[in-house]
Amino acid sequence: MKRLLTFVTVLFVTLFTSLAQDIEVSGKVVDSKSKSPIEFATIKLLDKTSGSLLVGTTTKADGGLLLITQEDDFVLEISFIGFISKTIEEYEISNGKVDFGTILLEEDSKLMDEVVIRGERSSTEFRLDKRIFNVGQDLSSTGASALEVLNNVPSVTVDIEGQIQLRGAGGVQIMINGKPSVLTSDGGSALGTLTADMIESVEVITNPSAKYDAEGTSGIINIVLKKEEKRGINGSVSLNTGVPDNHSLGFSLNKRTEKFNLFSQVGVGKRKFPENYKGYNRNETANTEINNFGERDKGESFLNVILGTDYHINDNNVLSLTGNFAYEWESETSLINYSAIGADNVVSSAWQRDEVTSATNPKWQFEMQYKKDFSDKKDHFLLISALGSSFSKDQESSFNNTPEFGEEALSDQQQTQTDFGQVEYTFKADYTQPFTEKITFETGGQYLITDVGNDYSISNWENDQWVVVTDLSNSFLYNQKVLGIYSTGSYEGEKAGIKLGLRMENTDLFTLLEETNQENNRNFTNFFPTVHTSYKMRDNFSLQAGYSRRIARPRLFDLNPYYNIRNNYSIRTGNPDLLPELTDSYEITGIFDHKTFSLSSSVYHRYITSTVENVTRFEGDIAISMPMNIGTNKTTGWEINGKYTPLDWLSFNGDFNYNYFHREGTYESTDFDFNADQWSSRLTTKIEFPADFTLEMVGNYQSKRQTFQSLMSGYAMADIGVRKKVLKGKVILNLSVRDAFASRIFESETIQDSFSQYSHRMRGRFVTFGLSYGFGKGEAMEFSGQKRRF
Template sequence: MDTAIAQNGTVTVTGIVQDQASQQPVEFATVMVADKETGEAITGATTTAEGTFSITVNSSDIYVEVSFIGYKPQTFRDITFADGIADLGTIKLIEDSQALDEVVVRAEKSRTEFKLDKRVFNVGQDLTSAGASALEVLNNVPSVNVSIEGVISLRGSAGVQILVDGKPSVLADQQSNALGTITADMIESIEVITNPSAKYDAEGTSGILNIILKKEEKRGLNGSVSLNTGVPDNHSIGVSLNRRTEKFNLFTQLGVGYRSIPEFSETINRDLTNNTTVTSDGTEYRNETFYNIILGTDYHINPYNVITLSGNFAYEVESQPSQYDFSLLNDNNNSVVAEWNRRETTEATNPKWQYELQYAKEFKNNEDHKLLLSATGRFFGKDQASEFINTAVSGENFNNDQQTETEYQQADYTFKLDYTNPLTEKITLETGAQYVINDVGNDFTVREFQDGNLVTIDELTNNFEWNQKVLGVYSTGAYEDEKWGVKLGLRVENTDLSTLLTNTNESNNQNFTNLFPTFHTSYKLTENISVQGGYSRRIYRPRLWDLNPFFNIRNNFNIRVGNPDLLPEFTDSYEITSIFNMEKASINTSVYHRYTTDVVERVSTFENNVNTTMPMNIGTNRTTGFELNGEHSPTRWLKLNGDFNLNYFIREGEFQEQSFDFTGDQWSSRLTSKIALPANFDLELIGNYQSGFQTVQSEVSGFAFADVGLRKKMLDGKAVVNLSVRDVFASRIRESVIDQPEFYLYSFEQRGRFITLGFSYGFGKGEAMTYSGSRRR
């Protein structure tokens, strides 16, 4: 080796790093220079936007390693210097398929990867997610929509199972608002599984959304810190730390924040029999202080055996001040009979924690030959007290002052076994089992001031207990070569469900066993064109919030209750997808069909201007849909992503001798543009539209909304400043009308615009977090 040293005793190493497949520069690739004898790192740098690097060191006895997440690293040991300079030329990095399978892609751009039985949305650097929670991140994922109430739907259907790292989690309980404690900086990717294989829990009639959390594997001490502030109040601090040694990988994430979420709502209840109308309008504020910590360790017993122990603790302090103005109108003469306001003061504390012990074994004959055992425990609690004060403005006060108390406790336990054996390079068998125990209690008390005395209202007070045990056993077999792949699976699940109203001793017990077959296939027509097909059978089991008959009296004229006799939904889902990959663009189209029985719909009953909604099993639903996803990079500074979903449905059903047969359609679209600006600025614009649609009773209005994000990178990408504006025009709403022969109902909700400014900094080998802690319902 010719090692000529420059006169000042230093040498320089230069080069250009490119992606081998696209020939595009790889920005922020890591270039490490290490001592050739000791292997200790001397210095390092990251590549520029053009993929170039230049490093000066004091020794020529070195080697160079070039790496980037999602690619195989390249090492250069025989380096030749001429006049103190070594030019490594163009270094082509190859994607690491194993890393992609494990979903540890942190590419600069967000993109969707298609696998045999799922799509992986790599969260990447989505600018509008700055200062966001998991719900806002989900709302940017193709095929997914999140209403302002926090209801998650996939391809227009709300029967979605939310998992965290492939397992049920207390953090993924939509009804507990717990998804808000998962902050966007914690998320690596989202898996969209519209037709899950038998390996997955059969829960969720429209499919599964699996949130993959980040877990750093780089050696040494690495981490990042983030600070955020916003309007309305959205303030948070987040810290991520990781320490990787030969045997241990220690990781922790901490977050603390405060957020205020205002929501304006308006209702009209019109009794067409008595010709009276009750109206209400006002604003509710959900003020939340939250704390969150994740702590865990991986212990590498040897290269083939790893034990992981991890825990999560989150604590929320909520207050919900609100005031609504009510009016009672006589429609016969358009006169105001009475006016009053109802003021609510609610205080709540929500502790939740989770712990998991996992053992993973790889076999020496094949790294994909694996055994995984895990045990998870979860708890969520709510201790809430509310006071409702009614003040007459004119006429008679139609409500007494009330107080409510809620003591809610949920304990869940999951035991899981998964075994994967690649018999050959093309044939793989999987088998396993899962046992889930859900134990929930909700003690709800309503008291009312009557003649100056506080009296318990027995018909609104009870303790509801819900216990469910689900045992699942599955097996799959897959064959996959360079062009064709097929995967068959069968899952058997037994459900043992019991509910009990302890005060009235009303019980409901169900025990049933079901088969859930799955089928997936793919075929590669050319290097750039492939097709996929899939089938799965799914179930939606009613939750406590669906079953509990005592639920909500916030507005005494619009009451939501549960139905303890509710039955599960079953869905047969079919799908065909085509994938077209071009040099600067990709297009993916899907045609799907879902057939659902015992469909759960919320049905309104009306009496004396009081609207009571209860979930009911009403008939069947046949949905046929078309979905289009596309990406295009016409220039190096512009990237476009589009998503369009249209479905047509046929509803058949009957309730209280009334036919609910009808047909309808709904569609949604999303267009995202990411623009690279000078001086390391990036701009992201997102436009969304969701059409109106019909339910068994109501007409829901459509709406459009837009999000904007701006990012500035500094200090070679170690520091990032984000500015995000969600719902720029405050046009994201929930509006519905129910027009029946006996009554008319109108409902409107709006949250408004959210602006967040964030700063994050990565140290060690950590990356700056381009999202941050927030709390979202």
């Protein structure tokens, strides 16, 4: 019996093996026009009856394909982006082989045009805890830096100093690819070295979940950089020039293979930013005044290089390495005219103060990241990363006073020297576990170390030598360690969703003013709960609600008690005793989406304690400004964003933000309670003309706003852009005019019982012309390698 079973088994195995003979499928895929081989074309063998996938692969560098199958009734399908897909059903099997020979693919010009058009249009995505603004190819961002891109994002404004506000409030945490970056540090304008062509999207997170770092009272802005994943070699290059001096070059190159993705981006540029300035300080008690007016000219040259690689160890494991090096050369000159007016309203003296400043700012950053995808469920993964960065600044400024007349106009020479260094390390781990398709659990931790040293000295020219002013010079050391751990749980059904989270952060801060041996040690722990909910009332209408608690820790330049003497009648200094701000943020949002019209509207409320305000005091005719914790701030606001596309060639994007705030605070036993409001709006109109011409017009308005002591004026401005595509979008010509009517003027006025102060600044119109070219499988960039700081 056993022999019979053995014989039957061998017989069936032999019969099955003979019936399931391997069939070798081969061929070569080439471009029908150029006859060049097409690498990485997708090859599929499909079951002829069911259409299910039997086996698949991609073509090699020579266009060759090779597949092995045991099915003899199949369909061969070949596809590649930009080409018409091809299906072959007829073939002959000879000696267990099928040779399809040379397979010609034809370019699909219509599809390529559609891909370019889709890529041009910015779009907004709504997630449970954030909004994503895809940068697209907006003309208003032509020749732009990251700061200008942000200024075109709804809810975000950027002032002339590059300070970023979200819904009219500061305390914004800027991240790059979800992590802190040396390019967003306070020590320089490095964010401007990121060019618009490097940016994939901008995420605006007004109520971040517990997964995110709790830093930033008004929320998080996350800049997501492009990392091309197209197979083969692709890239683009752009060249820009403009008035005032505005010249730059941007370059990107990517190589994608089955195992590796190698990517690089380079931006170089040289800029000048002329500025007109005027202001006054008035001592109301003595009835005296110091007037000043003049011009400043800031020049900047920069280099920014990003290199990285993704190594796909296998389908479930990826190791990424990224390096970023940036270098800035800064120069600044100014000539300011001063005059002193006495109590009799007569000019008693006059003099000129000129400045020459030069600085170099080298920066580098590296990151290693490992991602483990688990095969049991989609979006089940472990992410571990280590990031290190360094930023240095070596700056020297010289100031020279030249008297014109009067006893107060004395000849004087001063100089300042800054030796700044910052090193930062971030270690992070995130784990996501979906229990079901609707329930997901997240947990993780982060450890951030920041170590800073800043040597700053002021010297006067006395007796034919430089003498350091010890009272105004210092060496300031700053070390901060933040440990954070979090957990979140979410449920997302077809109609309703909820996400709950809790984050704990321990902060260990140490500062030392070496000259006076003044130490400041603080260690505190905070808990940050978050709640996010959503409900889909109809297919095209949903509601979202959220709550989060945030913190804004004092920055180095807020703590460092150095004196900025650029204008020695208007001095800014830091406050080493500054406390962090804490914010409770609430928000309800409605989202409506239609084929030609989309609209989102939010009502929000923020309650901020230990609010940080710049407080100005007068000593004689000198105004000294210092950040201080002044009371609380309650802000309630309404925001609306919409897009309307009545015709294929015409679209409108608009946003409007209004908030009302109630301030309660006391300074030197005096109540400074007040109520005020502010609003801003933006409207973008895009018109597509025949022959691939596009016109874009952007109008902005920012209302006046009140602070603890001052009133900031409002302004209106307009940007205009024109674009022309040639060679099916491979070459793009851009012309942009920012602040077309030179109407973006920044005015600030402070009126108190004993003093008043006023300043007026304007930079004027910027015109940029650019050309970009896409090669390989790349598309032309809409933007340049520009560095620009407002």
